[in-house]
Amino acid sequence: MPEFVDGIGVGRVFIGAGCNRIVNNVSWGACDLVAFGAQNGVAIFCPKAAQILTTLRAHKASVNCTHWIPSSKFAFKAKHLDRHYLLSGDADGIILLWELSLAGKKWRHVLQVPQPHKKGVTCITGIMVSDTDAIFASTSSDGTINIWELILPSAVGE
Secondary structure, eight states: OOEEETTEEEOOOOOOSSOOOOTTOEEEBTTSOEEEEETTEEEEEETTTTEEEEEEEOOSSOEEEEEEESBGGGGGGOTTOSEEEEEEEETTSOEEEEEEETTTTEEEEEEEOSSOOSSOEEEEEEEEEETTEEEEEEEETTSOEEEEEEEOOOSTTO
């Protein structure tokens, strides 16, 4: 039940257990799903259904951060996209790319980003530059920041 102050209400709708205790561990995608690290997996939460839909498993270390491409900041630009992507970074410096097909509601592990960080990934952020091009940055406890270009497949002529 929301509490109201001066006509503004806020109330908790979900309490998640098992979320890794890391600062940048949660992200909201333009597909209206929320991702967060849960031990060595990435939990995918649907706010509308108030439930975990699936857990993505491929990391060997604790997941420190997640970031959607496109993120919720660019939802207005992403309405026509039939695939959304999720980046996840772990305590070993590894970044994985996941693909969500909206039509089939199917997930797949696409790739591991080459040249991992030497220590744990601490943050990932990025933007869509076009329907097939994104740029993202990753930081690490090794003191580095990497800027990456991500080339996505075109929906036309596949």
